[in-house]
Amino acid sequence: MFKELDPLLHSQLRLGVMSLLMSVESAEFTFLKEKTNATAGNLSVQLDKLSEAGYITIEKSFKGKKPLTTCTITKKGMKAFEEYVNALKQYIKP
Amino acid sequence: MFKELDPLLHSQLRLGVMSLLMSVESAEFTFLKEKTNATAGNLSVQLDKLSEAGYITIEKSFKGKKPLTTCTITKKGMKAFEEYVNALKQYIKP
């Protein structure tokens, strides 16, 4: 009856991150933090999970002398997001 | 940026239950169990949570001599579901 909802995406913060990353080329840690209103710790953990799943890539570099973490959604991540949205529609359609 | 997702509804099984209850007058435990593919234990726990939140009512009676648990969504439950769907749309809109 109902399709499974990818547990990696069925989490408010991770879904928010993925939603943002779907609409931009890439995003900095601080940008994601502001947009999602997450704490840095929580965001850090959830980004790692998305990265380990292969849904995003995380690049660490420096902006001037400050650390800079940049996230980009992968093909796999896009596909997972789309499938999640599709599955979800079953649950929320009127 | 993103609205909060009601944590009571942001759970695969509870969302499935609520989705079903939105479209029927009321539903028996066994019906919900089949449609959601949940184990009886899990379903029992999640129904209690929905009930405690005032999102559904649970009526226990007998069908012949067997116990019969009937669930009905409340006005509050409907409203919560609709708000959840609305909030969710922010996350998944293209």
Next chain:
DNA sequence: AATATTTGGTTTACATTATAAACTATTTTA
């Protein structure tokens, strides 16, 4: 020049949650 604060994170500990396993009680079937 030392000290405090801010920035940009990560690690870890805790509390909550979800889930299945174990259990209860009755009923039906063999």
Next chain:
DNA sequence: TAAAATAGTTTATAATGTAAACCAAATATT
């Protein structure tokens, strides 16, 4: 009458989410 099925509930465990505590470097303050 013993076994298995029905209709659930309770409880123990594993997984999860989250914030608090932490770290290192840079910048601002006294």
